[in-house]
Amino acid sequence: MSTTKINLSRRTLLMAGAAAVPLVSIPVYRARAAGLEGVELQHYQPVFFSAAEWTFMLAACDRLIPADGKGPGALETNVPVFIDQQLRAGLGADVYMDGPHKNDAASTLGFQHNHTPQQMYRIGIKLAQQYSQQTHGKPFEQLAAADKDAVLTALEKNTADFAALGDPTLKASQFFGQMLDDTKNGYLADPMYGGNKDMKAWVAIGFPGARAAYTEWVDVHDVKYPLGPVSLSGKRA
Amino acid sequence: MPNITNDDVDVVIVGLGWAGSIMAIELAQAGLKVRALERGPDRPPEDFAYPKPADQYAYAIRNKVFATPRDAALTVRYNDAETALPTRKWGAFAPGTGVGGSGLHWTGVLIRPTTTDIKLKTYADHAYKRGILDPDMRIKDFPFTWDEIEPFFDKFDKICGLSGNTGNLKGVIQPGGDPFEGPRSNPYPLPALHDTLNSSLFAETARKMGYHPFPNPSANVSQAWTNPYGAQLAPCNYCGYCSKYPCLNYSKASPQTTILDVVKRMPNFSYRANANVIRVDLHADKKTAKGVTYIDEQQREVFQPARIVILSSFQFANVRLMLLSGIGQPYNPITETGTVGRNYAFLSNGDATLFFKDKHFNPFATAGATGEMFNDISPGNFDGAALGFIGGAKIHSSQATGAPIGTALPKGTPGWGKGWKEGMVDWYGRSMKIGITTTCMSYRGHFLDLDPNYKDPWGQPLLRMTFDWRQNELKLQRYLRGLVLDIAKELKPDAMSETFLGLDSHWDITKYVSTHNVGGAIMGDSPRDSALNRYLQSWDVHNVFVPGGNAFPQNFQANPTAMIGAITLFAAEAIKQHYLKNPGPLVQV
Numbered sequence: 108m109s110t111t112k113i114n115l116s117r118r119t120l121l122m123a124g125a126a127a128v129p130l131v132s133i134p135v136y137r138a139r140a141a142g143l144e145g146v147e148l149q150h151y152q153p154v155f156f157s158a159a160e161w162t163f164m165l166a167a168c169d170r171l172i173p174a175d176g177k178g179p180g181a182l183e184t185n186v187p188v189f190i191d192q193q194l195r196a197g198l199g200a201d202v203y204m205d206g207p208h209k210n211d212a213a214s215t216l217g218f219q220h221n222h223t224p225q226q227m228y229r230i231g232i233k234l235a236q237q238y239s240q241q242t243h244g245k246p247f248e249q250l251a252a253a254d255k256d257a258v259l260t261a262l263e264k265n266t267a268d269f270a271a272l273g274d275p276t277l278k279a280s281q282f283f284g285q286m287l288d289d290t291k292n293g294y295l296a297d298p299m300y301g302g303n304k305d306m307k308a309w310v311a312i313g314f315p316g317a318r319a320a321y322t323e324w325v326d327v328h329d330v331k332y333p334l335g336p337v338s339l340s341g342k343r344a
Numbered sequence: 345m346p347n348i349t350n351d352d353v354d355v356v357i358v359g360l361g362w363a364g365s366i367m368a369i370e371l372a373q374a375g376l377k378v379r380a381l382e383r384g385p386d387r388p389p390e391d392f393a394y395p396k397p398a399d400q401y402a403y404a405i406r407n408k409v410f411a412t413p414r415d416a417a418l419t420v421r422y423n424d425a426e427t428a429l430p431t432r433k434w435g436a437f438a439p440g441t442g443v444g445g446s447g448l449h450w451t452g453v454l455i456r457p458t459t460t461d462i463k464l465k466t467y468a469d470h471a472y473k474r475g476i477l478d479p480d481m482r483i484k485d486f487p488f489t490w491d492e493i494e495p496f497f498d499k500f501d502k503i504c505g506l507s508g509n510t511g512n513l514k515g516v517i518q519p520g521g522d523p524f525e526g527p528r529s530n531p532y533p534l535p536a537l538h539d540t541l542n543s544s545l546f547a548e549t550a551r552k553m554g555y556h557p558f559p560n561p562s563a564n565v566s567q568a569w570t571n572p573y574g575a576q577l578a579p580c581n582y583c584g585y586c587s588k589y590p591c592l593n594y595s596k597a598s599p600q601t602t603i604l605d606v607v608k609r610m611p612n613f614s615y616r617a618n619a620n621v622i623r624v625d626l627h628a629d630k631k632t633a634k635g636v637t638y639i640d641e642q643q644r645e646v647f648q649p650a651r652i653v654i655l656s657s658f659q660f661a662n663v664r665l666m667l668l669s670g671i672g673q674p675y676n677p678i679t680e681t682g683t684v685g686r687n688y689a690f691l692s693n694g695d696a697t698l699f700f701k702d703k704h705f706n707p708f709a710t711a712g713a714t715g716e717m718f719n720d721i722s723p724g725n726f727d728g729a730a731l732g733f734i735g736g737a738k739i740h741s742s743q744a745t746g747a748p749i750g751t752a753l754p755k756g757t758p759g760w761g762k763g764w765k766e767g768m769v770d771w772y773g774r775s776m777k778i779g780i781t782t783t784c785m786s787y788r789g790h791f792l793d794l795d796p797n798y799k800d801p802w803g804q805p806l807l808r809m810t811f812d813w814r815q816n817e818l819k820l821q822r823y824l825r826g827l828v829l830d831i832a833k834e835l836k837p838d839a840m841s842e843t844f845l846g847l848d849s850h851w852d853i854t855k856y857v858s859t860h861n862v863g864g865a866i867m868g869d870s871p872r873d874s875a876l877n878r879y880l881q882s883w884d885v886h887n888v889f890v891p892g893g894n895a896f897p898q899n900f901q902a903n904p905t906a907m908i909g910a911i912t913l914f915a916a917e918a919i920k921q922h923y924l925k926n927p928g929p930l931v932q933v
Contacts, residue, residue, distance in 0.1 A: 321709035
């Protein structure tokens with residue numbers, strides 16, 4: 108039986124803090140979101156990443172989903188814009204962040220460390236650059252493609268040792284995992300979020316986007332759907 | 345003491361999802377003054393007009409209409425020797441919030457348990473020799489007969505416009521339906537949804553192999569429907585944005601589409617959104633409740649007095665409220681005393697993904713419940729005892745959504761780079777799944793209680809969940825894997841991948857299973873080992889009723905919503921016919 112006094116001041120504090128960072132997963136600034144579809148990557152000014160971090164992100168996204176081969180790359184589809192906007196809009200605000208944190212918990216018990224996505228990028232980019240400098244003698248963005256891939260692989264497999272580089276609280280693989288998920292989300296989400304520019308990713312894979320009405324098509328089996336995608340803003344490709 | 349006291353009501357309903365909405369309309373139509381308190385936001389249907397829900401990133405990736413772990417986390421541990429850790433992000437399950445609850449965005453498979461499922465203990469005692477089953481298993485019968493509950497399944501089917509093929513009509517097996525289903529008093533209200541390529545391939549093959557497939561029983565309606573309350577649903581247009589999404593077409597049976605439009609017009613019904621109930625307030629003798637206390641939108645503490653309290657805030661939230669409020673005794677797994685928190689169970693799934701480089705599955709053209717399944721492997725219909733386990737599974741090929749984030753790719757496809765990108769181009773829309781959704785037994789050592797270390801934003805302890813897989817469920821998985829792979833091989837895919845549990849698997853809370861958590865405040869015949877009687881009335885506090893999946897003593901393979909609808913309607917009827925005239929315990933022991 109509990110007669111716990113409800114900690115209203117704590118709740119009020121949390122709510123006040125939350126008000127500065129929108130909880131709702133749709134960015135609350137619709138006006139800006141409407142403008143994201145027209146962004147040209149070379150003219151875009153990041154709102155979360157610093158200039159140096161942005162340089163890293165462009166180079167990393169360009170390897171995570173490269174331009175060569177079938178289908179568009181991450182830069183052609185403005186994926187870094189998506190990531191920048193999402194981090195600014197409060198990605199991660201829905202996570203339960205109270206301590207104590209057991210950073211070495213079994214992976215089957217889920218995310219347990221105490222970094223927000225924003226912190227993961229700040230720390231991860233800094234240490235990834237240190238690793239690149241240490242291992243290849245240059246900043247990440249100046250490496251040849253194969254070496255960039257080697258650095259990304261080292262982050263992914265956790266052979267880049269963030270503890271040795273100065274921060275034992277974050278694993279390289281955790282940072283890589285966050286970045287890769289955000290990259291794929293930006294590639295395949297509706298273009299209103301800033302990525303999947305002109306629905307190029309949807310065109311490449313054959314996904315009709317927000318058409319969402321297939322009463323006649325459900326009975327047509329094993330035939331390629333003939334129409335291109337539409338976006339939530341009503342554009343067609 | 346709360347700062348504000350509301351006007352008196354006859355009934356306060358905590359949580360306005362399926363169970364809360366059913367109670368709301370049934371009791372309001374009986375003339376009672378009813379007020380519902382919903383922790384989350386209001387969710388009027390106009391918020392979900394086309395094209396808004398056609399947005400995978402918002403709804404399925406960022407969980408737009410779900411509760412947040414920040415506000416609603418639990419803690420989890422595998423056994424009572426460990427320290428439980430918070431569910432900082434959702435994984436295996438994800439609770440809803442807001443008006444409509446998870447009923448707003450559920451997949452919409454509306455299927456009844458079988459006659460054996462509701463008397464599983466009786467079946468086990470008869471079919472299993474001593475020593476075969478884990479001595480820690482705590483399975484129980486539901487405290488009603490098929491004939492008593494069937495009219496309430498039937499009523500909920502009609503509320504939802506259930507669409508599918510009748511299998512057993514008054515004891516006569518019908519072609520095209522589930523021959524293993526319990527007898528229905530009436531046929532399905534509406535015909536089945538249309539099959540997609542995956543489900544027709546699966547059904548054809550399964551039938552050839554001797555199984556009895558039928559279309560997934562669906563609460564995404566196949567035709568225009570007017571339900572018993574006068575609410576109307578439109579025929580599903582297979583939009584592909586169903587499971588985790590509010591319906592953009594008024595086709596998915598939800599509290600909004602089937603009940604709330606009607607009950608909101610009644611002057612004796614009112615509701616408050618953004619009202620977080622933090623406790624049920626009991627009278628000094630603890631035998632009755634006087635109402636509930638909630639935190640409103642302005643962060644004020646408000647007391648809502650009421651004659652009857654309905655806890656319908658979802659399975660584990662209901663159990664937590666009972667523990668926080670002192671309703672019943674908390675369960676102790678060592679002494680097996682106390683009933684609140686015992687008999688917690690979950691479920692498992694697994695599947696084979698089949699890749700065909702030349703087929704077009706068009707996965708985006710689908711309803712939530714789309715698929716075909718068979719129940720041949722369910723308790724009582726095959727010799728589980730000879731195999732050394734109790735339980736079974738739906739075996740099905742379903743296709744609840746077709747949006748591209750998370751597309752399955754063949755084994756060996758790189759996780760990023762040119763190989764991943766080209767894998768998406770080559771394989772999106774080229775795969776189907778054959779999956780299992782299993783039963784899950786209850787055990788002495790699987791239970792819910794209050795966490796000693798972690799709190800929610802209101803300063804109250806989180807609910808702690810102690811659960812892991814046991815050998816019974818893992819043996820069941822290995823057996824089912826064999827059956828699924830046999831079917832998959834018949835279809836001759838170009839590539840195949842699989843996920844099934846192994847005999848040494850721990851519960852992986854990072855992988856979504858389903859939000860069919862059950863137990864913790866179970867219904868039963870005796871206050872010794874159940875928290876609620878057959879009318880979902882607390883044995884301890886007679887004006888508190890707790891409808892939800894919490895009432896199940898273990899989990900069957902059918903999705904839980906049909907049963908939750910039926911037992912809630914059954915309880916509402918008992919309140920109307922008996923409790924109002926004579927408030928007190930409805931079952932004497």
